[in-house]
Amino acid sequence: MKTRILEKLNEIERDKNIEILFAVESGSRAWGFASPDSDYDIRFVYKHKTEWYLNLWEQKDTVQFMTEDELDGSGWDIRKALKLLSKSNASLLGWLFSPIVYRSSGTFLEEVKAVATDNFNPVSGFFHYHSMSKGFEETLGSEEMTLKSYFYAIRTALCANWIYKNESIPPVEFRELYSLLDEDSCLLLDELILLKSKHIEKSDEPVNEHLINLAKKIVAENNEVRKEIAHRTSNPDDFNTLFLKTIS
8 A cells, every 4th residue: 555655645746746745644544543444644745846935826735635545645835834833733743743654855854843842832732632532522431432433532632631741742653642541541442452453433342431431531630730731932933944944
């Protein structure tokens, strides 16, 4: 599949006359709990030729594609990406630190990671994940809960909790969040990951009651501490410097 993904990325570059700076996997495959029918969520940041940025008028700054062989692609122009990153956009941070990198051009990915880390605002990240987890919490223990919705609930809750306790960008890979949990919970989650790897995304296989209560407990803790989260202001010059260097 990687060969097919690289072929598609090369095709996008030719058709759109762009240069892809990096391309990664996002979603459940990057998080480490994919199902057999999980899509390949390909995310990338690209740049145009320098003169494209000198246009007086705003131009389209996204590229999207969907193929019949389960490739779901979405890319952002570097200017759009860096503006969002200056606000600690959680989706983009997930792209930057994905453990599955399909392509990376030069030193850009490492440089943008450094800028993102130095300018991370815990408040932005915390409330992104906390609001998502509260939404998924409603399905916990109900007939509407699936393996997918449970993992979305526990992962977003843990990411918010990580930010509260560490004031840093949470890891993308789910198991790297285990340091927040007790050993028994980690073992039960490992069993559930194995179960999910054998069933479709919308499987309603039962989830251990301990794990359901665990997710609810973490969401409740996050809700109690939400007013204590550190706020940091980003440095616009860091992003502008990287932008000018990259498009020159």
